[in-house]
Amino acid sequence: xxxxxxxxxxxxxxxxxxxxxxxxxxxxxxxxxxxxxxxxxxxxxxxxxxxxxxxxxxxxxxxxxxxxxxxxxxxxxxxxxxxxxxxxxxxxxxxxxxxxxxxxxxxxxxxxxxxxxxxxxxxxxxxxxxxxxxxxxxxxxxxxxxxxxxxxxxxxxxxxxxxxxxxxxxxxxxxxxxxxxxxxxxxxxxxxxxxxxxxxxxxxxxxxxxxxxxxxxxxxxxxxxxxxxxxxxxxxxxxxxxxxxxxxxxxxxxxxxxxxxxxxxxxxxxxxxxxxxxxxxxxxxxxxxxxx
Amino acid sequence: xxxxxxxxxxxxxxxxxxxxxxxxxxxxxxxxxxxxxxxxxxxxxxxxxxxxxxxxxxxxxxxxxxxxxxxxxxxxxxxxxxxxxxxxxxxxxxxxxxxxxxxxxxxxxxxxxxxxxxxxxxxxxxxxxxxxxxxxxxxxxxxxxxxxxxxxxxxxxxxxxxxxxxxxxxxxxxxxxxxxxxxxxxxxxxxxxxxxxxxxxxxxxxxxxxxxxxxxxxxxxxxxxxxxxxxxxxxxxxxxxxxxxxxxxxxxxxxxxxxxxxxxxxxxxxxxxxxxxxxxxxxxxxxxxxxxxxxxxxxxxxxxxxxxxxxxxxxxxxxxxxxxxxxxxxxxx
Numbered sequence: 117x118x119x120x121x122x123x124x125x126x127x128x129x130x131x132x133x134x135x136x137x138x139x140x141x142x143x144x145x146x147x148x149x150x151x152x153x154x155x156x157x158x159x160x161x162x163x164x165x166x167x168x169x170x171x172x173x174x175x176x177x178x179x180x181x182x183x184x185x186x187x188x189x190x191x192x193x194x195x196x197x198x199x200x201x202x203x204x205x206x207x208x209x210x211x212x213x214x215x216x217x218x219x220x221x222x223x224x225x226x227x228x229x230x231x232x233x234x235x236x237x238x239x240x241x242x243x244x245x246x247x248x249x250x251x252x253x254x255x256x257x258x259x260x261x262x263x264x265x266x267x268x269x270x271x272x273x274x275x276x277x278x279x280x281x282x283x284x285x286x287x288x289x290x291x292x293x294x295x296x297x298x299x300x301x302x303x304x305x306x307x308x309x310x311x312x313x314x315x316x317x318x319x320x321x322x323x324x325x326x327x328x329x330x331x332x333x334x335x336x337x338x339x340x341x342x343x344x345x346x347x348x349x350x351x352x353x354x355x356x357x358x359x360x361x362x363x364x365x366x367x368x369x370x371x372x373x374x375x376x377x378x379x380x381x382x383x384x385x386x387x388x389x390x391x392x393x394x395x396x397x398x399x400x401x402x403x404x405x406x407x408x
Numbered sequence: 409x410x411x412x413x414x415x416x417x418x419x420x421x422x423x424x425x426x427x428x429x430x431x432x433x434x435x436x437x438x439x440x441x442x443x444x445x446x447x448x449x450x451x452x453x454x455x456x457x458x459x460x461x462x463x464x465x466x467x468x469x470x471x472x473x474x475x476x477x478x479x480x481x482x483x484x485x486x487x488x489x490x491x492x493x494x495x496x497x498x499x500x501x502x503x504x505x506x507x508x509x510x511x512x513x514x515x516x517x518x519x520x521x522x523x524x525x526x527x528x529x530x531x532x533x534x535x536x537x538x539x540x541x542x543x544x545x546x547x548x549x550x551x552x553x554x555x556x557x558x559x560x561x562x563x564x565x566x567x568x569x570x571x572x573x574x575x576x577x578x579x580x581x582x583x584x585x586x587x588x589x590x591x592x593x594x595x596x597x598x599x600x601x602x603x604x605x606x607x608x609x610x611x612x613x614x615x616x617x618x619x620x621x622x623x624x625x626x627x628x629x630x631x632x633x634x635x636x637x638x639x640x641x642x643x644x645x646x647x648x649x650x651x652x653x654x655x656x657x658x659x660x661x662x663x664x665x666x667x668x669x670x671x672x673x674x675x676x677x678x679x680x681x682x683x684x685x686x687x688x689x690x691x692x693x694x695x696x697x698x699x700x701x702x703x704x705x706x707x708x709x710x711x712x713x714x715x716x717x718x719x720x721x722x723x724x725x726x727x728x729x730x731x732x733x734x735x736x737x738x739x740x741x
Contacts, residue, residue: 151520153527199701204708209520210463211704214654217465218700221651225693336647340531343524351521378539385532392513392525 122252123373124366129255131365132262133323137338138345138357139269140316146289146352147309150200150212156338157220158314162188162321163330164227167238177238177322178260184318192314195219196307220335227332238325261323268319269358272312276354285309289352337381344384348391349398356400416666417578424571428564437563441635443676444570445628446652450660450668451577452624453653455617458662459590461597462515462614465650466526467625469533470507472645474499474626475633479550480543482634489555492634493569496627504623511618515611518600530647537641549640552633566635573631574669577624581665589613597663625653651696652679659703661710670711675699 141155165187166180199219203211245256276282287295288305296302324330324338345364349356364384372380391398424444428437449467457463477499482492514525537544544550557565584590592613595603604610633639653668656675661667683692707714 149520151524153523199705202705207461207708210461211708213463213520213523214658215701215704217651218697218704221693221700222697225691225695225697228693229691336531340528343528347521347524378535381535382532385528388525388528389513392516392521396516396521 118251119373120370123369125252125254126258127366127369128362129258129262129365130327130369131362132265133258133320133327134341134345134365135358135361136265136268136316136320136323138342138349138361139272139354140313140320141342142346142349142352142354142357143272143316144310144313145346146354147285147313148196148200148212148306149209150216150310151343152310152313153213153216153339154195154219154223154335155313155317155342156335157223158188158192158317159321159324159338160330160332160335161191161223161227162318163238163325164231164236165318166322166325167236170238170240177240177326178264181264181319181322184322185315188318188321189311189315191311192317193307193311195314196310200310201303201307220339224332224335231332233331233333235329235331236325237329238322240326255327257323257326261327264319264323268316269354272316272354275312281305281308340381341384344388347388347398350400351398353398353400356398360399421571421575425568428567434563437567439677439680441563441567441570442680443672444567444574445632446656446676447669447672448570448574448577448628449625449649449653450656450672451574451581452621452628454581454657454662454664454668455584455593455621456614457654458657458664458668459584459593459597460614460617462522462618463654464526464618464621465523465647465654466529466533467622467653468645468647468649469526469530470503470622470625471629471632471649472533472537472641473503473506474629475639475644476537476544476550477502477626478630478633479552479639482552483550484553486553486555486634489557489565492552492555492630493565496569496573496630499630500623500627503626504619507619507622508615511615512611515614515618530645530650534641534645537645544641547641549638551638554637555634563635566631569631570628573624573628576627578665578669580620580624584617585665589616593617594663648693648696651700655696655700655703658710659699659707661712661714664710664712667710667712 137155137159141152144150144152144155162184165184166177169175169180169183170177199215200212203215242256246253247256247259248254274282276285284295284300284305285308287298287300288302288309292302295305341364345360346357348364349358349360364387367387368380368383371383424440427440431437449471453464453467474496478492478495481495486492510529514522514529517525538546540546555565584593592603592608592610595608596610596614600610629644633644652675656671657668658671659667659675660669660671679692679696682695703710
């Protein structure tokens, strides 16, 4: 029982980090109907960026998020503007998928050239500290990461619900054509939205580097998990992706504790299959495609 | 089939069949084997990715299953060396049947989610290959018995096996184009709901295309494993294999008979030269990504459709100008 509850705690905390990555993924899908296969690679890029900045300056990785997030935002927006926007509209879905895959490969190659393929971790000195509460271990970094994720998600929510930009984004999600007719610059929205989605990956990436060793190929592990999460949550639903991330975090931690860590990745695939069999639109996927 | 088409096929396959007789260096034959391999793979990817418009990113999983099947069955002995080749059809059919339930689940979704499911499939296959140690040998890999072929002609059987698989792959592609299946697939690609509405058996044709496609991928994987003699999970189930197929099909032209083959004959030699010049696979990844992006942005329809379109436009223009001159002459008379 003890180990089960311990696994649930660990899983929920990890799930929080996944929630951040997945919310960016699903936001991008919601706005542009693009499945961003490079989301995992952007996360890993942010991890490396944090790793290098931390080594050079010694600034705390959590503070470095303030630097990495805007950098990744610009990178994401540029990716959309230069690589996705010029694609032909009639087979946008297919082409954009492959373009983002190519971006992922390119980032992987670039990182492998710069950093080689050895596994790295960001070690600010407190990464292994944990509190013991009633006999349960709560890892400090994961705990901070979890609340950072919640804070970022809250900020994202406010941005989407309360600002003019957020209104434009939501309008574009609901109906791109009408939004454009009403004066929303949907090209800018798409570019900013993609940047925003990638920026959440940046914050998640800085944290991911603290809780898990990574190498340039790690994005493959991430992307299969992220895709399962967004499908489970319902493509385009941010709330859904957060809940799905927590479910998957806990679920895979339980499988890891009960069976073996080897099979925890497998949990994701089984869940993906079940979702597609029983409820292809996911937990909170709108019947009409595209609500946030 | 038009006369020109038959001629083209005879020259292409006849030439390739005679080629080993005329070339000495082993590396050329080796390069050709990989070219044929990717041509067969790309051709088969084209059924589902090109004709049906469902971009599968998981074909490497089936390639790996084929590779591991051969490695597991023929770990100890290959007899006189030909047994693994005779086993291939069995593996191909078995994998095709196995893929039907997978296809049925994956096809419940449309192109974008289909890509998600298939890419996940790839990672699952890789995880299994790494972790089912008793069956696959895990990260240590698995060896296959060495065939007793004469050293001087060692690669010939593999060359002809790949050539036959390419013939099969293109044969099926050709059959699809001529039959109702191809028409139905084109309808699925254009507008699946409408196609379904007017009575096209959409699920059936998608499954047929998918099963045929991955069956071929598995057979090609089998020959690849046998040729290499030793397989490791990261190379048997490699996202780069999937990417190779996709890239070559896109470069040559999706939903065309010859496009994927043209793509393979351009990219594989280029890629081998590149790997030879720069070694490390990291540059190789970057180059792949760069080529990919360039194709997507500049030549999204591929070489073949672009060229045929241009020729067609030229012919049309010539016709029109001929008609105009004729009219002018008429008028001046």
